[in-house]
Amino acid sequence: MATALITGSARGIGAAIALRLAKDGYDIALNDISEAMFENNDIMDKIRAEGVQCEKFICDVSNYSQVEETVKAVKAKFGTIDVLVNNAGITRDGLMARMSEEQYDMVVAVNQKSVFNMSKFVGNVMMRQKSGRIINLASVAGLYGNPGQMNYSATKAAIIGMTKTVAKELGSRGITCNAVAPGFIKTPMTDKLTDAQRDAMLAQIAMKRYGEVEEIAGVVSFLASKDASYVTGQVIEISGGLMM
Numbered sequence: 493m494a495t496a497l498i499t500g501s502a503r504g505i506g507a508a509i510a511l512r513l514a515k516d517g518y519d520i521a522l523n524d525i526s527e528a529m530f531e532n533n534d535i536m537d538k539i540r541a542e543g544v545q546c547e548k549f550i551c552d553v554s555n556y557s558q559v560e561e562t563v564k565a566v567k568a569k570f571g572t573i574d575v576l577v578n579n580a581g582i583t584r585d586g587l588m589a590r591m592s593e594e595q596y597d598m599v600v601a602v603n604q605k606s607v608f609n610m611s612k613f614v615g616n617v618m619m620r621q622k623s624g625r626i627i628n629l630a631s632v633a634g635l636y637g638n639p640g641q642m643n644y645s646a647t648k649a650a651i652i653g654m655t656k657t658v659a660k661e662l663g664s665r666g667i668t669c670n671a672v673a674p675g676f677i678k679t680p681m682t683d684k685l686t687d688a689q690r691d692a693m694l695a696q697i698a699m700k701r702y703g704e705v706e707e708i709a710g711v712v713s714f715l716a717s718k719d720a721s722y723v724t725g726q727v728i729e730i731s732g733g734l735m736m
């Protein structure tokens with residue numbers, strides 16, 4: 493049985509990706525920053541109901557040594573790591589003029605350094621396997637910028653460069669690395685936006701609606717599938733036609 497590790501997967505897009513990959517037949521290694529994220533939460537039951545194994549691995553993905561230990565634990569539990577989805581991400585929004593150093597540094601650590609940490613240690617496992625799929629969560633903010641998100645858009649643009657670099661470094665070992673760039677998706681993260689921010693976004697979307705988490709999970713499922721075996725270093729925008 494193949495295994496998928498999805499970071500920040502207790503809720504939101506990460507949980508939807510985990511459930512979709514479980515439906516595709518993967519054993520699932522969930523991750524989130526605290527046990528509390530899994531309380532009053534039926535994601536593990538839903539995944540196990542698909543007939544696959546599911547375990548949770550608590551760690552802060554911005555912490556290099558915690559990630560190293562977590563990857564060892566996932567490998568010990570499941571034997572292989574076939575798909576890595578770097579999904580964990582945070583926002584600490586504010587206009588540049590008022591953004592604190594802490595706001596900037598925290599978003600870089602969680603959104604960007606985590607991709608280095610996870611890709612390095614899981615990449616080592618995949619290189620020994622001579623196969624693997626790495627899928628990173630970028631954002632339209634990384635492609636086009638977004639006022640109030642200098643920190644967030646910097647990390648999401650960086651993830652696109654990291655995706656192409658990993659694709660080039662690991663391609664000869666049978667490992668692909670791609671990114672998805674969601675637009676405006678209905679999750680707790682986007683619930684924090686103001687009505688004015690939401691209305692401004694909708695006005696720009698060709699399909700005049702927000703995306704659903706399952707619509708991100710479906711594209712991630714494709715990138716993890718055999719059908720995507722010759723796709724690497726690509727960024728797939730999933731935004732209902734935000735900018736064309």
Ligand code: NAP
Binds near residue numbers: 503523
């Ligand atoms: P979400 O609902 O906030 O879920 C993210 C999860 O990651 C949360 O459970 C969060 O836990 C966890 N997390 C945060 N910091 C972590 C850390 N250091 N280590 C491990 N886990 C951590 O977010 P989402 O909306 O599903 O977004 C998922 C990904 O998609 C993110 O990378 C985001 O940037 C990207 N994305 C989202 C949208 C959108 O419209 N929602 C659009 C474009 C891109 P806490 O709640 O404790 O922080």
